[in-house]
Amino acid sequence: MSAATTATPAARGRVRRFAGPVRRVAGVVFSVLLTFLGLTCVTFVIGRVMPIDPVLAIVGDKASAETYAQVRAEIGLDLPIPVQYWRYLMKVLHGEFGTSVITSHPVLDDLLHVFPATLELSVLALIIGVVVGVPLGVFAATHRDRWQDQVIRFVSLLGYSMPVFWLGLVGLLLFYAKLGWVEGPGRLDVSYDDIVPTITGLITVDSLIAGEVEVFWNAFWHLVLPASLLGYLSLAYVARMTRSFMLAQLNQEYVLATLAKGLSPWRVVWVHALGNVWVQLVTVIALTFGSLLEGAVLTETVFAWPGLGLYMKNSLFNADLNAVLGGTILVGVVYIGLNMLSDLVYPLVDPRARDRW
């Protein structure tokens, strides 16, 4: 305090300019940590309410009371709950999610192995959603209440209301079984399995690195249907939000002013108004990506896509709780990370938000 009062005004300004962002970043990091603690609390509780007795699962039901008590103490189940939680938290922070019952690998290894498949699918879907959704939203806003707007709104409302697993099945039925335009479930035909060495885990990228064009096209035609369907669902949300953000912008006076100064309407809409909308869109896009990851459990089940969702689903049905909770934490962390990212990116793209720092 005293240092700040004796400093020159310029230095004080520097301090303030520096302290603002630091405080903001610290705030975001704090809330992220809090959320992470909440998440692990929930997974911890879930792990404890599980009707299966973990001790019994190890010692078997013929074990004596002493063995039972001994194993119970070994796993740490006799400790007070807060201590147990602390130990659990430490394990999670070290990436120890236990061993998967089905694969008998450490859960973390499994997760890292399957995650690229999910990433490949959801990133492409997100790209489709943004590249198509944003222009549609802008177009709907500039044609407010005309038939173009009605059509776009209705199309996105349909996407909003569609159960993703059903859409996937109908898509497979139509485009794969009836029309034969795309390849069926899975990431690759069986005959192409294991040709390309895994580098990034994204088959389309790996096959190009290895120069296997044939594998690339096979992977592409497997990918295109699920990615387009998911892309449609994210498009629905992106277009809808873009439209409402754009409407808010187009009503503002600066739009009228720039038009009056003789700027082309095209430029006003796509450069000036859309430029201001991007800020809010960052959050929407982050949320969309989060929901794509979440929805992976359903989509991957439908498309037999060997990613995180399918892994979690299979673990679920084999009572492999370690794997389910590990997956939950992974999705949760990505989700929280996306939220944080959009909080932090906000002021970078919007000078007005910077002032509020």
Place this chain on the structure above:
Amino acid sequence: MSARPSIAPAPDTLRAWLLEPAPASRGQARLGRWFRGWLAFRRNPLALVGLAIVVALVLMALFAPLLASADAAVHQVLEDRLQPSSWAHLFGTDELGRDIYARVVFGSRVTLTIVTLVSLIVVPVGLLIGLPAGYFAGWIDTVLMRLTDIFLAFPRLVLALAFAAALGPGIENAVIAISLTAWPPYARLARAETLTRRQAEFIQAAEMQGASHLRIIATQIVPLCLSSVIIRLTLDMAGIILTAAGLGFLGLGAQPPAAEWGAMVSTGRNVLLDQWWVATIPGLAIFVTSLGFNLLGDGLRDVAGGRG
């Protein structure tokens, strides 16, 4: 307060009475507001379609035994397996020879049960957290909103999945799992609505008359929050229905032999290529229902002037 000025003639039709610019009683004012809302709502054809779908769904669930035989929904006739649509089986039969039409009709009960139970949990919890946060502000607000933010940042379906996995499959657990992740938006909404009204003069008047905090919240603030909460709830219904159907599809919702739409789609997957109707028709039911709630919610929101 005072009697209506005598210059205006007494309205002679119900419509005129409802649209009376100077209502004579509270009841008239309230009904008039509802009626004006309805007039605005009526102008939106899509919203009317949504309303029709939702009303049809409720009627279908209420009168399910009249529309289809309960027996046909669960009774297995193995020699009638996977029949295509016919007069005897409007939507065909499934892999166990059960009538899909009857199962779709009875499935509406499961869906509506889940949606109703989730609403009954989520709205009170949201209000309970959001109202004090907005009303008392300060550290209460900070703590409650942090808690809300934590739950808001959870992946909904995945968490519901983990819960259903731990608690075991079934409708009750699906409801708990969905509710657990669905309440935060209501808390935020209730807080925001409370904040905008906290400083209003009628609240101050009530305070000066010595009303307790609880009384002010319950009688002054809650009624004003309800309309935006209801709109939000209608819009959320679609999401709740989709999550519930997703859990059902994964085998974590209602258990067989109960007819649940998501689970029906799941069993139909195995025969998708040859008997497409088994999976697609229940899916269509999910789709139409959630579309109905979305259309209705959109319409209500437009009437309320973009609030909520």
